[in-house]
Amino acid sequence: MSTTTLTRVSLGAAAIAGVFTLAACGSTPDAAAPATSAAPSASSSAPSASDSSSSDSAPAADSGGSPDAAETKKPAGPGNSTPRCTTDDLSVSLDAPKPATGAGGNSGQVELALTFKNTSSGDCALYGVPGVDLNGPDSKPYGSVYHLPRQDNGVDHNVVGPGKTATASITTLKADQGAGWTPTEVTTIPPGQTKALHADWPAGLAITRQDGATHPGTFVNGILADPA
Known part of the structure; x- marks a missing residue:
């Protein structure tokens, strides 16, 4: 090649x-x-x-409005067949503040008795924790309604006769002098009901707003039986 x-x-x-x-x-x-x-x-x-x-985020804070009807304890003992007190059976009054007593009370807290009176002609059962809103001037960033948390520390069951009373209470954290928020009215819904009752807030009693706090100094306590 x-x-x-x-x-x-x-x-x-x-x-x-x-x-x-x-x-x-x-x-x-x-x-x-x-x-x-x-x-x-x-x-x-x-x-x-x-x-x-x-x-997994926490629920949004309550925006206000009418207080929720409370979840109530299951009746126990005699008298369980007595019907619940309806809102129409009751009137409500708010007493003057006194120093808070019992567990958790401190020098900065006062307690106001929230007294429900049976105005009907028959017995009715009143127990649990009422819903309570404090209404007042608009307060940024909270608004004009303070929806109070509840302490389920009342009686398990309670029968209220005609003309008799049962009492819850509002424990509140007083504001420093010249500060805080002053409500004008209490709106409350008795346990198991949806219709509200109203009472005036004591004039000049300012409180510290703690909306959404984990351990607030202002809350509503459960209903207790009043002495016969």
């Missing part, structure tokens, strides 16, 4: 090898594409931190 022929054969082989090399280089992106496209689907399948935190 002549030198010219060998040279042509070598050049031809080199050209064929170049074609295979280009083909191999051109196929690389197509082979890698599935791995690249798989990555986003893996990351999108896992929930983000913000998704999980939003599902």
Whole structure:
């Protein structure tokens, strides 16, 4: 074979090898594409931190309005068949403040008796914790209604005769002199009812707003039986 022929054969082989090399280089992106496209689907399948935190977030604060009717204890003992006192069976009054007593009371708290009187002609049962709102001037950022938390510390069951009374109480944290918020009215819903009663708030008694606090100094206590 002549030198010219060998040279042509070598050049031809080199050209064929170049074609295979280009083909191999051109196929690389197509082979890698599935791995690249798989990555986003893996990351999108896992929930983000913000998704999980939003599902476990605390309920929004109560925006105000009428107080909720309280959840009441299951009646126990004799007299369980006595019907509940309805709002129409009752009147309500709010006494003057006195130093708070009992567990949790401190020098900065006062207690106001919230007394329900049976104005009907028959016995009725009154027990549990009433719903209570304090209404007053608009107070930023809280608004004009203070929805009080409840302490379920009243009697399990209580029958109130005609003309007799039963008493809950409002424990409140007094404000420093010249500060605080002064309500004008108490709105209360007896346990198990949806209709409200109203009483005037003592003039000049300012309190400290603690809407949403974990351990507030202002709250409503459960109903207790008054002496016969």
